[in-house]
Amino acid sequence: MSDETLTRERPTPEQIEDVVIRFAGDSGDGMQLAGTQFTASSALFGNDLATLPNFPAEIRAPQGTIGGVSSFQVHIADWDILTPGDSPDCLVAMNPAALKANLHDLVKGGLLIVNTDAFEERNFAKAGYDTNPLEDGSLDAYQVVGAPMEELTKEAVKGSGVTGRAVLRSKNFFALGLMSWIYTRPLDPVVEWITTKFGADSPLTKANESALKAGYNYGITIEALHHTYEIQPAKLPPGEYTNVVGNTATAWGLVAASEKASIPLFLGSYPITPASTILEELARHKNFGVKTLQAEDEIAGIGAAVGAAFTGRLAVTSTSGPGLALKSETLSLALIMELPLIVIDIQRGGPSTGLPTKVEQSDLLFAMYGRHGESPLPIVSTSSPSDAFDSAFEAARIAIKYMTPVILLTDGYIATSSEPWRLPDVDALPDISRPFASIEPGETFLPYLRDETTMSRPWAIPGQPGLEHRIGGLEKDATTGNVSYDPDNHETMTHVRARKIQGIANDIPEVEVYGEGANLLVLGWGSTYGAIRTAVNRVRKAGREVAHVHLRHLNPFPPNLGEVLAGFDTILIPEINTGQLSHLIRAEYLLPTVGYNRVQGLPIKARDIETKIHEILDGEVTE
Amino acid sequence: MTDTARYERSDFQTDQEVRWCPGCGDYTILASVQMFLASLDIDREKHVFVSGIGCSSRFPYYMNTYGMHTVHGRAPAIATGVATANPDLTVWVITGDGDGLSIGGNHLIHALRRNVNLNIILFNNQIYGLTKGQYSPTSEVGKTTKTSPMGSIDRPFNPVSLAIGSEASFVARTIDMDRNHTIEMLSAMHENVGAGFLEIYQNCNVFNDKAFLDLTGKETRDQNRIWLQHGEPIIFGENDEYGVQVDAAGARIVEVAEVGRHNLHVHDAFAPNPSAAFALSRISQGPYGPTPLGVFRDVSSPDYGHMLERQVAAAQEQRGSGDLAKLIRSRGTWTVDA
Numbered sequence: 001m002s003d004e005t006l007t008r009e010r011p012t013p014e015q016i017e018d019v020v021i022r023f024a025g026d027s028g029d030g031m032q033l034a035g036t037q038f039t040a041s042s043a044l045f046g047n048d049l050a051t052l053p054n055f056p057a058e059i060r061a062p063q064g065t066i067g068g069v070s071s072f073q074v075h076i077a078d079w080d081i082l083t084p085g086d087s088p089d090c091l092v093a094m095n096p097a098a099l100k101a102n103l104h105d106l107v108k109g110g111l112l113i114v115n116t117d118a119f120e121e122r123n124f125a126k127a128g129y130d131t132n133p134l135e136d137g138s139l140d141a142y143q144v145v146g147a148p149m150e151e152l153t154k155e156a157v158k159g160s161g162v163t164g165r166a167v168l169r170s171k172n173f174f175a176l177g178l179m180s181w182i183y184t185r186p187l188d189p190v191v192e193w194i195t196t197k198f199g200a201d202s203p204l205t206k207a208n209e210s211a212l213k214a215g216y217n218y219g220i221t222i223e224a225l226h227h228t229y230e231i232q233p234a235k236l237p238p239g240e241y242t243n244v245v246g247n248t249a250t251a252w253g254l255v256a257a258s259e260k261a262s263i264p265l266f267l268g269s270y271p272i273t274p275a276s277t278i279l280e281e282l283a284r285h286k287n288f289g290v291k292t293l294q295a296e297d298e299i300a301g302i303g304a305a306v307g308a309a310f311t312g313r314l315a316v317t318s319t320s321g322p323g324l325a326l327k328s329e330t331l332s333l334a335l336i337m338e339l340p341l342i343v344i345d346i347q348r349g350g351p352s353t354g355l356p357t358k359v360e361q362s363d364l365l366f367a368m369y370g371r372h373g374e375s376p377l378p379i380v381s382t383s384s385p386s387d388a389f390d391s392a393f394e395a396a397r398i399a400i401k402y403m404t405p406v407i408l409l410t411d412g413y414i415a416t417s418s419e420p421w422r423l424p425d426v427d428a429l430p431d432i433s434r435p436f437a438s439i440e441p442g443e444t445f446l447p448y449l450r451d452e453t454t455m456s457r458p459w460a461i462p463g464q465p466g467l468e469h470r471i472g473g474l475e476k477d478a479t480t481g482n483v484s485y486d487p488d489n490h491e492t493m494t495h496v497r498a499r500k501i502q503g504i505a506n507d508i509p510e511v512e513v514y515g516e517g518a519n520l521l522v523l524g525w526g527s528t529y530g531a532i533r534t535a536v537n538r539v540r541k542a543g544r545e546v547a548h549v550h551l552r553h554l555n556p557f558p559p560n561l562g563e564v565l566a567g568f569d570t571i572l573i574p575e576i577n578t579g580q581l582s583h584l585i586r587a588e589y590l591l592p593t594v595g596y597n598r599v600q601g602l603p604i605k606a607r608d609i610e611t612k613i614h615e616i617l618d619g620e621v622t623e
Numbered sequence: 624m625t626d627t628a629r630y631e632r633s634d635f636q637t638d639q640e641v642r643w644c645p646g647c648g649d650y651t652i653l654a655s656v657q658m659f660l661a662s663l664d665i666d667r668e669k670h671v672f673v674s675g676i677g678c679s680s681r682f683p684y685y686m687n688t689y690g691m692h693t694v695h696g697r698a699p700a701i702a703t704g705v706a707t708a709n710p711d712l713t714v715w716v717i718t719g720d721g722d723g724l725s726i727g728g729n730h731l732i733h734a735l736r737r738n739v740n741l742n743i744i745l746f747n748n749q750i751y752g753l754t755k756g757q758y759s760p761t762s763e764v765g766k767t768t769k770t771s772p773m774g775s776i777d778r779p780f781n782p783v784s785l786a787i788g789s790e791a792s793f794v795a796r797t798i799d800m801d802r803n804h805t806i807e808m809l810s811a812m813h814e815n816v817g818a819g820f821l822e823i824y825q826n827c828n829v830f831n832d833k834a835f836l837d838l839t840g841k842e843t844r845d846q847n848r849i850w851l852q853h854g855e856p857i858i859f860g861e862n863d864e865y866g867v868q869v870d871a872a873g874a875r876i877v878e879v880a881e882v883g884r885h886n887l888h889v890h891d892a893f894a895p896n897p898s899a900a901f902a903l904s905r906i907s908q909g910p911y912g913p914t915p916l917g918v919f920r921d922v923s924s925p926d927y928g929h930m931l932e933r934q935v936a937a938a939q940e941q942r943g944s945g946d947l948a949k950l951i952r953s954r955g956t957w958t959v960d961a
């Protein structure tokens with residue numbers, strides 16, 4: 001291939017405000033990589049964006065089958081968007097199964113890019129097609145652009161040094177090149193990434209770069225693609241941005257908290273999807289004084305964290321639902337010992353192994369109640385990938401200040417998706433440090449003597465003379481902290497522990513209502529934020545009134561929440577579960593709620609919430 | 624204890640009433656540990672005792688040091704966090720046969736494998752005491768208890784074999800009532816760098832009295848105690864009439880008169896290869912008949928906490944101390960102008 005073709009004049013691209021693109025292929029086709037790279041160059045170009053990776057639990061699910069399809073959806077825009085989009089405008093299908101699994105989502109008239117080489121007899125059967133969909137007229141409603149991606153990739157990588165079956169691995173770069181042409185994306189950032197990843201002299205660098213350029217040039221050459229698009233940089237609030245994935249932001253939030261608390265970070269964790277990347281990310285940052293321990297199991301993960309907390313570290317354990325179940329007993333220990341600890345639960349579809357790579361918000365009640373005994377804990381939630389930084393920081397602030405474990409709930413969607421994040425001024429982040437206990441000579445140290453305002457006990461760490469003390473799982477005397485089986489004392493301590501957590505309500509921001517003059521409130525928590533806010537905005541644009549409140553703190557609730565809720569006729573709660581926040585709200589405030597609940601392992605769509613809001617406003621839904 | 628010692632035993636005692644049954648072997652062990660700690664030139668506040676659940680696990684409440692009485696079986700994991708977060712501390716794990724070998728078996732072997740700088744003391748009384756007398760993972764086959772009315776059909780663990788199999792840096796065995804030997808073992812374990820494991824045969828006089836009679840009874844003990852001494856041929860018996868030989872088939876007891884003293888196995892506690900130590904641990908399957916006591920294995924090696932500390936230092940040297948502002952920009956940025 002010559003570079004000459006690249007400089008040929010391209011048609012003036014049509015300017016569009018936003019586009020939703022889905023890359024879909026077999027799980028071995030490298031669609032996550034193609035999508036991520038398309039996203040990265042769009043981010044550097046200055047678009048606003050949101051992504052939604054969706055992949056099977058199996059690393060290599062049966063090739064060519066529906067079950068083995070992996071996809072990556074990205075929404076790019078020249079305005080401030082909040083979701084990865086409900087329906088793709090453009091679908092890249094690398095094989096018949098990918099087409100079959102995703103076509104129903106593509107908007108009518110949408111652009112469909114197919115790898116024609118994969119559309120052959122044996123693949124139709126695997127995907128459940130009787131006839132060739134490219135020929136039977138079933139795609140007439142779409143603009144179909146076919147490209148023999150395998151043939152052209154083979155041709156392109158000749159001479160790179162990559163041979164045999166490995167050649168076809170580069171076809172995702174062909175697809176990426178073609179998409180870069182259609183949507184006027186620069187190739188340079190991708191080439192740069194390839195070179196850094198594989199090394200300047202590697203045959204793989206040559207092969208992937210050639211495939212990328214071949215895809216781009218294919219766009220230039222074929223007539224079917226005289227139409228291209230361009231999305232201008234988004235008019236986001238001024239500032240410096242990066243494109244951040246949720247789990248990365250969570251990890252960085254913890255590093256920031258460790259700095260602002262002036263104590264080293266310690267993570268005890270066991271690999272589990274979709275939480276492992278937090279462990280991986282933090283393992284890379286030892287130069288921040290971060291220590292990570294890959295434990296023998298989930299229980300040891302939290303156990304090591306509890307041990308580290310006792311020594312005065314910012315202790316964290318990260319997991320997903322099944323792991324949280326295993327940690328439950330030790331979490332109660334940390335609770336009664338009153339040690340600061342952050343437990344991150346990246347919620348996924350359950351029960352049991354459930355849908356390990358998919359999103360669900362179904363651990364809220366487990367976080368709230370999933371411990372033996374009377375064991376209240378603060379719960380903080382995350383509403384988007386970039387919000388994960390702030391919510392992790394907030395979890396650490398509460399843990400340290402109140403000497404308590406805190407559960408941080410994020411989910412599989414936030415964990416793996418990305419969005420632009422306006423970088424904070426790290427120097428302006430608040431100081432969340434708290435002095436360790438100290439003692440004057442002659443004084444007796446009482447480990448459970450509480451601070452009057454926070455009700456928090458002192459944090460005395462090994463190595464300090466005069467503060468030697470024992471803590472443990474047995475009930476403690478309210479004054480001395482010694483083991484006590486006294487009935488009245490146990491009752492006192494049960495209430496003290498509950499009041500301490502309840503008191504945190506005075507130390508968190510009040511909820512703010514978005515949208516005035518409404519009788520209908522949409523109340524949400526976690527990753528439904530983008531979909532709810534988008535739906536609410538659309539309904540308001542259509543001239544109807546609806547408000548939105550999104551909760552970060554789920555236990556305790558913000559102090560004004562009850563009052564705010566009482567001001568609305570109807571409270572709609574969309575959740576990716578069967579109504580867990582509804583349950584808590586009803587129990588706490590004795591108010592009726594309307595649920596919108598989906599449990600498909602997918603984010604709730606803005607469009608569906610919008611429809612629900614209209615139905616309620618039309619009087620079609622009653623509690 | 625020398626005159627120059629900084630501490631006395633009482634410095635390590637707490638005001639908490641000790642609540643073990645009268646006559647329990649735990650009392651002697653507590654005294655031995657307190658006496659040993661008083662003899663050390665280590666600040667009292669540097670010691671951390673971590674225990675799980677069970678009779679023995681009450682131990683930290685009686686030690687005037689930092690301590691944590693935690694969750695059943697999890698003490699090695701929690702102590703791993705303590706020793707890894709702060710490798711300057713001297714961390715002790717107090718566990719029992721149920722706590723350490725049954726519910727917490729996984730944590731025990733991984734703490735040993737990972738070579739965390741812990742001193743793990745396993746009180747083996749071959750019974751569940753705190754729950755009032757069910758058979759444990761070290762109870763002998765055939766043991767009749769409330770949960771094994773027709774006799775236990777569980778094959779027991781040999782804790783020393785398990786620890787050597789996990790390649791612990793230090794593995795030893797002693798008996799509760801032998802204070803001097805216990806202190807000697809504590810001292811050797813403390814000297815060793817890495818994961819240390821000390822099994823103490825501990826008499827539970829309420830639910831499993833005289834379980835160790837072969838090794839403690841006046842009539843039997845001299846013919847059954849095999850004292851392991853580094854660099855010495857292994858000889859035992861009232862008149863040193865027995866010895867031990869080790870070859871590829873394992874360790875076996877021989878009569879000295881038959882094989883000659885010079886053909887006995889010379890114990891090498893410092894051998895990096897754990898095979899001979901393992902063979903010695905198989906001489907008895909419990910405290911029955913001739914049973915080795917003493918240090919089986921003593922091979923110091925870099926411990927996990929310090930190795931991790933070195934990685935942190937290396938990362939800081941190579942990349943400089945962490946810069947948060949740089950970190951959040953590490954994936955590329957763009958600027959939106961006002």
Ligand code: SF4
Nearest residue numbers: 643644647678752827
């Ligand atoms: S039950 Fe046995 S082990 Fe427990 S305290 Fe009593 S004698 Fe000691």
